[in-house]
Amino acid sequence: MDDVLDVPKYFTCPISLQLMGDPVTTVTGITYDRESIEHWLLDGKNATCPVTKQPLTKDSDLTPNLTLRRLIQSWRDENASRVVNCLPNLRAPLDRSCLLKLVRDIRWHRLQIETLRHIKVLAVGNEQNRNLMIEVGVPKAVMSYVANCCDENRTIGCEVNNCVAVRSHTLIVLKRMFKAASSSELERLKSEFLQTIIRLLRNGITQQAVNASLHILLDSCRWVRNRAMMVEHGAVFELIELDLGFPEKKTTELILGVLFRLCSCADGRAQ
Incomplete structure (x- = not known):
């Protein structure tokens, strides 16, 4: 019994009481594991x-606690032989077969949310993982899924909170x-991709x-070709409508950043 490993209290999530894999801090200053607090907020009660x-609201901003995350990973590394039932090592590189399985799992309804959570954790933990994800087509598979999820025929009968979470x-x-x-990959974005991101804003x-979508648009509109496609798909109108809804300061700053770049082309200024 003396060899039982005690997890430091500040490494555990106040909701799940488990070791945190992706600690985030709410506007109230309390840190939770992202999955636990997102589930909590998505519950209307x-x-x-x-x-x-x-x-708090379901739209509350969650700030990654990177310092705590590094401390947890360091603690895990030091106690690797004794840590039981914890999340996978976020620094460990993946192999192609693992990622190809994730691509297949996205297509199965009962596995979709869990697969997306898994991809999210892996994308955070290791740059090599992110590069390999791009190489094997994970972004394309994810985007194809979310485009279908936006189809009204796909969402009929689905639980609203489930669709929001996905x-x-x-x-x-x-x-x-x-x-x-x-840069070469971002410069070759397809029109349908940008159209789907813009549709998701509403x-x-x-x-x-929403902030993640705006970051994607901001990164995309560094290229003239992408800016033209965004304007064509009504990005200016959607961004102004979004800002008229009185979002938080961070969101407004992102909106203005995208609009600033879209106004560098004549069609963007006209809209």
């Missing part, structure tokens, strides 16, 4: 911070993959996912 009881997880995954993409996603 939960409108307060579980610890402080201060008001879309939101997908956009966060894509944002992180964009950070690993090369299709029931969390505040964090």
